[in-house]
Amino acid sequence: MSLHNDAQLIRMANQIAANLGGGRDEESAVAAIRRHLETFWARPMKQRLIAGLEREDSELVPLARQATQQLAERLSEPASVTGPGA
Amino acid sequence: MIEHFDPSQQAQEHIQTYAKDLGTPPPAAGAAMVRLEIDGVAIRVPEGTSVLRAAALADINIPKLCATDSLEAFGSCRLCAVQVEGRRGTPAACTTPVTEGMRVTTQNERLARLRRNVMELYISDHPLDCLTCPANGDCELQDMAGAVGLRQVRYGFEGENHLQATKDESNPYFTFDPSKCIVCSRCVRACEEVQGTFALTIDGRGFDSKVTAGQGEAFMDSDCVSCGACVQACPTATLMEKSVIDAGQPEHSVITTCAYCGVGCTFEAQMKGDQLVRMVPYKGGDANHGHSCVKGRFAFGYASHPDRLTTPMIRESIDQPWREVGWEEAIAFAAARLRAIQAEHGRESIGGITSSRCTNEETYLVQKLIRAAFGNNNTDTCARVCHSPTGYGLKTTLGESAGTQTFDSVMQADAIIVIGANPTDAHPVFGSLMRKRLRQGAKLIVTDPRRIDLLKTPHLGEAQHLPLRPGTNVALINALGHVVVTEGLEDHDFIAKRCDSEAYRAWRDFIREPHHSPEASEAITGVPAEAVRQAARTYATAGNGAIYYGLGVTEHSQGSTMVMGIANLAMATGNLGREGVGVNPLRGQNNVQGSCDMGSFPHELPGYQHVADPVARGRFEAAWGVTLDHEPGLRIPNMFDAAIEGSFKALYVQGEDIAQSDPNTQHVEAALSSLECLIVQDIFLNETAKYAHVLLPGSSFLEKDGTFTNAERRINRVRRVMPPLAGKADWEITVDLARALGYPMDYAHPSEIMDEIARLTPSFAGVSYAKLDERGSLQWPCNAEHPLGMPTLHELDFPIGRGRFAITEYVATEERASRRFPLLLTTGRILSQYNVGAQTRRTDNQAWHDEDVLELHPADAELRGIQDGDWLGITSRAGQTVLRARLSERMQPGVVYTTFHHPGSGANVITTDNSDWATNCPEYKVTAVQVEKVSRPSAWQQRFDAFDRAQRGYLAKAQQEATP
Known part of the structure; x- marks a missing residue:
C-alpha cells in the first residue's frame, strides 16, 4: 500500500469537506460529503479511505472523518447495493 | 400564386435550397408577407426581402456580382439593375426591398444593354486566361459574361489596367491575385460582417481602388486570421485556395461535420474521387451558417500526412522495436494480455479512455466494451481534464x-x-x-x-x-x-x-x-x-x-x-x-459534449444515468446481456495513481494523448511506464503511443460515419468521404476487440449503434440517422415530448423540478505564489493550433505558431533581466521546462502564460496534480512558478528528446522491415 496514494486520497477527501462543509449544519455537511464519496469515488478508493480511518496519524479533517465513518457503515449494510439514495 | 419557401424560415430540404446563392440575406423571421409580381409571376415573400432574393426564390435569376446571400446588399456592381413599374431609372435589385403590389421587370432590351455595358467595362481590365485560370468552372465573372451575352470589348485591352499587379502568395492556403480583382468588396465585407476581423480594406479611389490587407501588408503580415471567408466570397480567381489551384475543381461533395473545436461547424467536403480538394463551410449548417476558421477550412492535410499509422503493431515492452502485424494478430495479442492481467490482478486492474474526438457511436462502444467486456467501470474521457x-x-x-x-x-x-x-x-x-x-x-x-x-x-x-x-x-x-x-x-x-x-x-x-x-x-x-x-x-x-x-x-x-x-x-x-x-x-474538443453524454464517465451510464441507479442499470444489463458493476470506477488521475501503486495494469486509449495533455507529465510518464499493457488506438504515433505495447491505427473523421455533439447539444452527422487508410473505422476496431474478449457486438453500420443509444438513453430516444438526415441536426433532449429536439433548455421547468441554488464558499487553492515560486502560470490555446497539436502540427498552420512561448509582462521581465526571445527556464514544484520568452502587455504583472500545442515544450511538465475537489479536473490554470534565463533545454526536455528519437526509430525500423 503506497503512502503517496493514501495521502492523496486524504487530501481529496479534505478538499471535498472544505467545499461541502460551508453553509450547512454539521449533520447535513457530513451527509453531503458521504454522498459525494459514494457517488463519485471508485470502490478501491473508498476502501482505502475507510481502511485509513484506523491510522492514528491520519490527517482527515473531522467532517471528512465522520463522512468516511458513515460511508463505512453504509457499505457494510447489504442494502447499500442500491447505491446513493438518501 | 407561387408561395415561395425560404430555407432560412424552415429547416427542411437542406441540400437543394442552400446550394443556391439567393443574393441577399433573409429578412428577420416573423415579418409580414408582401405580394409582388416579377416578370409577370405573382410572388409572396416576407417584408424586408430584396427584389433580388424574391426573384431568386421564384427561380428568376437576375445577373449579379457584388451580391451574395451571406453579406448585406452593397449595390456596387450595377449588374442586377431592374425596372420597377411607376419608378424612374433602373434600381439595383439587391438594394431594393419588395413592396406590396410592386411590379418588376428583370429582362428587356434596355436592361440587357445596360448589363452588357457594365460587363464590358469589367472585362476590359481583366485577364483573358479563362481556360487556364484556377477559377475556371467556378467563376461568377465568367458566368455573368455568359449570362449577359457579352460579345465584344470595344475599349480594347491596351489602356491603363491592373493586369500586371503582383500576386500575394504569402498565406499557405490561398493566393491573392489582384490582377483578377473586380473590386466588388465581397472579401472586405466578408472580413467585416462575417468574420469581424476588419483585416481587409479598399485602398485608393476610382481606378486606383484596390483590396488591401492591413496597411498594405502581405496577407500573412496583416491582422488576417486566415478564416477564408474572403476566399469563399470572392466571385473570381482573385482569392483562391491553393488546393484548388493544384487539383482543379472538385466533382462531388459530401456534407459533414468538422473535427476540431466544440462549435461543430458543418462543412461541404468537396472531393475529386477520394481526394479532398477543399472544405467549404455549409450555409445550411445550424451551428456555423456558412462560416469557418483556419483550422476547419484549411487544416485538413493531416488526414493524408505520411505520419499516419496504417498497420497494426505490437511489442513485448516499450524498449523494443515495433513489429507490424495483421489486424487479427494485434487484436488477439491485446485481448490475451488484457485477460491474463485480469486473471492475475483482478477484474478492476484494467480500464480504458474514450475519445472526445471520435464519434458518439465510437465513444459509446468503448464505454460499453469496458463496462460489459472488461466487467468494471474504469472508463473515463478527456472531458475529465476540461469540462x-x-x-x-x-x-x-x-x-x-x-x-x-x-x-x-x-x-x-x-x-x-x-x-x-x-x-x-x-x-x-x-x-x-x-x-x-x-x-x-x-x-x-x-x-x-x-x-x-x-x-x-x-x-x-x-x-x-x-x-x-x-x-x-x-x-x-x-x-x-x-x-x-x-x-x-x-x-x-x-x-x-x-x-x-x-x-x-x-x-x-x-x-x-x-x-x-x-x-x-x-x-x-x-x-x-x-x-x-x-x-x-x-x-x-x-x-x-x-x-x-x-x-x-x-x-x-x-x-x-x-x-x-x-x-x-x-x-x-x-x-x-x-x-x-x-x-x-464553450466545449474544447469537437465531441466533448458527446463523450460525456455517451457514458464515458466512470459513475455514469449513457445519458448521465448513475451506475448505482438499479432501474437504469437494469435496462443496460438487459440490453447488453451482462451484470454491471454498481460502483463507480476510476477516473483518469485515479488510474494514474493506481498504476504507479501497482494495482492498475492495463489501459485501452482511443484517440487521446494523455502523455501530452494531462498535467504533471512526469507523473503521467511514470504511470504509463508502469503499465503491463497499453493499447493505443490513434491516427499518429502520439506521445502516449510511445509507451504502448499495441498500436491500432485509427481513422480520421473523413473516413467514417457517425455523429458529433457540439457545445449547444447539437447532434451533427459525420459522413465518410474516403475509405479508412488502415482499413477499419474506429468503431470496427472496438467491435473486433470486444469479440476477441469473448463479448461479441453485432453492428453493420454506426446507425445501428445510434439506434441502441436511442433505446437506452431517454434524452436520445428520438434520435435516428434518418431524422438527422432529414433535419440536418438535432439538439438533445430529443424524445417523444420534444421530437425535434430542444434548442433552449429549462424554458418551463428544470429536470430536477426547481432550480437549486448552491452554497459556494471560496476556498483558496493550495497552489499559491511564494518566495520560491513568485509567479502564477496559466495555460491556454491559440487559434491556429488545436489541443496537443497532433493534427494541426501536421499542416501548414505551423506557419502561425511553430513553437510554444512563455508570455510575460515587461515588468516581470525587466526585474529578471529578460528580453524578448530569451530562453527561459520555468520551474514549479512539479518540474522544469525551457521556453522562449515573449514580452506581452496582455499579461498582468505576476502572471505568465503558455500554450501546450508542442510536445517538446513540456508545458505540462510544470503543471501540478492539484485538481477540482468534486471531479479531479486538473488545476491547469494555476501553477506557481519561477522563471530565469537559461542557456539549454531542461533535463526533462533532454530526456524527452532521447526517448522520442528512440521511439520514432522503433517505428521506422518496423516500417522498413515490412517493406523489403
Whole structure:
C-alpha cells in the first residue's frame, strides 16, 4: 500500500469537506460529503479511505472523518447495493 | 400564386435550397408577407426581402456580382439593375426591398444593354486566361459574361489596367491575385460582417481602388486570421485556395461535420474521387451558417500526412522495436494480455479512455466494451481534464449537464459575460457571431487574467474587463452575487416560480455576508470593487444577460464550485429559459459534449444515468446481456495513481494523448511506464503511443460515419468521404476487440449503434440517422415530448423540478505564489493550433505558431533581466521546462502564460496534480512558478528528446522491415 496514494486520497477527501462543509449544519455537511464519496469515488478508493480511518496519524479533517465513518457503515449494510439514495 | 419557401424560415430540404446563392440575406423571421409580381409571376415573400432574393426564390435569376446571400446588399456592381413599374431609372435589385403590389421587370432590351455595358467595362481590365485560370468552372465573372451575352470589348485591352499587379502568395492556403480583382468588396465585407476581423480594406479611389490587407501588408503580415471567408466570397480567381489551384475543381461533395473545436461547424467536403480538394463551410449548417476558421477550412492535410499509422503493431515492452502485424494478430495479442492481467490482478486492474474526438457511436462502444467486456467501470474521457466540473456543477444546480442555449441565442443577448474563455482563438466561429452582436450594441464583460482579443474587437456597447488573479474565480462570482442580492437586482418573480425556496434562502443568507462584498474580496481577486459592482449591475439590468465560459472556469481546484456560482448568478437574475440568456460552457474538443453524454464517465451510464441507479442499470444489463458493476470506477488521475501503486495494469486509449495533455507529465510518464499493457488506438504515433505495447491505427473523421455533439447539444452527422487508410473505422476496431474478449457486438453500420443509444438513453430516444438526415441536426433532449429536439433548455421547468441554488464558499487553492515560486502560470490555446497539436502540427498552420512561448509582462521581465526571445527556464514544484520568452502587455504583472500545442515544450511538465475537489479536473490554470534565463533545454526536455528519437526509430525500423 503506497503512502503517496493514501495521502492523496486524504487530501481529496479534505478538499471535498472544505467545499461541502460551508453553509450547512454539521449533520447535513457530513451527509453531503458521504454522498459525494459514494457517488463519485471508485470502490478501491473508498476502501482505502475507510481502511485509513484506523491510522492514528491520519490527517482527515473531522467532517471528512465522520463522512468516511458513515460511508463505512453504509457499505457494510447489504442494502447499500442500491447505491446513493438518501 | 407561387408561395415561395425560404430555407432560412424552415429547416427542411437542406441540400437543394442552400446550394443556391439567393443574393441577399433573409429578412428577420416573423415579418409580414408582401405580394409582388416579377416578370409577370405573382410572388409572396416576407417584408424586408430584396427584389433580388424574391426573384431568386421564384427561380428568376437576375445577373449579379457584388451580391451574395451571406453579406448585406452593397449595390456596387450595377449588374442586377431592374425596372420597377411607376419608378424612374433602373434600381439595383439587391438594394431594393419588395413592396406590396410592386411590379418588376428583370429582362428587356434596355436592361440587357445596360448589363452588357457594365460587363464590358469589367472585362476590359481583366485577364483573358479563362481556360487556364484556377477559377475556371467556378467563376461568377465568367458566368455573368455568359449570362449577359457579352460579345465584344470595344475599349480594347491596351489602356491603363491592373493586369500586371503582383500576386500575394504569402498565406499557405490561398493566393491573392489582384490582377483578377473586380473590386466588388465581397472579401472586405466578408472580413467585416462575417468574420469581424476588419483585416481587409479598399485602398485608393476610382481606378486606383484596390483590396488591401492591413496597411498594405502581405496577407500573412496583416491582422488576417486566415478564416477564408474572403476566399469563399470572392466571385473570381482573385482569392483562391491553393488546393484548388493544384487539383482543379472538385466533382462531388459530401456534407459533414468538422473535427476540431466544440462549435461543430458543418462543412461541404468537396472531393475529386477520394481526394479532398477543399472544405467549404455549409450555409445550411445550424451551428456555423456558412462560416469557418483556419483550422476547419484549411487544416485538413493531416488526414493524408505520411505520419499516419496504417498497420497494426505490437511489442513485448516499450524498449523494443515495433513489429507490424495483421489486424487479427494485434487484436488477439491485446485481448490475451488484457485477460491474463485480469486473471492475475483482478477484474478492476484494467480500464480504458474514450475519445472526445471520435464519434458518439465510437465513444459509446468503448464505454460499453469496458463496462460489459472488461466487467468494471474504469472508463473515463478527456472531458475529465476540461469540462467535468460543468457536468457536476450544472447537474447539481440546473439538473442537466449541458449548456442551455443555441449559439444563435447570443444574437438576442444584451449583456454578455465571458469568463475564462477566449472565443476568438478557441471557438472562432462562435467568436465571430458574438462579435457581430457586440457590434450591434450588446455590452461585454470579460473576466480573465489576460486582456483577451475580444476586448479589442470593435464594439458599439461598453466593454468591461475584470482582470482577476488566477485561482480567485469563486471569490469574484460570489462578489457579483453579493451585489445582485444587496442592491436588490434579483428577479424575484423567477426565483419564486422556478427555484427551490429553501435552497434560495440559504444561498441568500450566505451571499449577503459582508466577506463576499466586492470591497472585501478585492484583496483576493485584485479586481477593483467598483468594477465588480458595475459589472453586476450591467448583467442584472441589461435585459437579456448571457454567460459564456471556458476552461478558465473549470480547470481550477474549485472548478465545480465556480460552475455552480455561475448558475446561481443566472438563476438569481432570471437569466435562464429563453433566447438571449443562459449558462453556456464553450466545449474544447469537437465531441466533448458527446463523450460525456455517451457514458464515458466512470459513475455514469449513457445519458448521465448513475451506475448505482438499479432501474437504469437494469435496462443496460438487459440490453447488453451482462451484470454491471454498481460502483463507480476510476477516473483518469485515479488510474494514474493506481498504476504507479501497482494495482492498475492495463489501459485501452482511443484517440487521446494523455502523455501530452494531462498535467504533471512526469507523473503521467511514470504511470504509463508502469503499465503491463497499453493499447493505443490513434491516427499518429502520439506521445502516449510511445509507451504502448499495441498500436491500432485509427481513422480520421473523413473516413467514417457517425455523429458529433457540439457545445449547444447539437447532434451533427459525420459522413465518410474516403475509405479508412488502415482499413477499419474506429468503431470496427472496438467491435473486433470486444469479440476477441469473448463479448461479441453485432453492428453493420454506426446507425445501428445510434439506434441502441436511442433505446437506452431517454434524452436520445428520438434520435435516428434518418431524422438527422432529414433535419440536418438535432439538439438533445430529443424524445417523444420534444421530437425535434430542444434548442433552449429549462424554458418551463428544470429536470430536477426547481432550480437549486448552491452554497459556494471560496476556498483558496493550495497552489499559491511564494518566495520560491513568485509567479502564477496559466495555460491556454491559440487559434491556429488545436489541443496537443497532433493534427494541426501536421499542416501548414505551423506557419502561425511553430513553437510554444512563455508570455510575460515587461515588468516581470525587466526585474529578471529578460528580453524578448530569451530562453527561459520555468520551474514549479512539479518540474522544469525551457521556453522562449515573449514580452506581452496582455499579461498582468505576476502572471505568465503558455500554450501546450508542442510536445517538446513540456508545458505540462510544470503543471501540478492539484485538481477540482468534486471531479479531479486538473488545476491547469494555476501553477506557481519561477522563471530565469537559461542557456539549454531542461533535463526533462533532454530526456524527452532521447526517448522520442528512440521511439520514432522503433517505428521506422518496423516500417522498413515490412517493406523489403
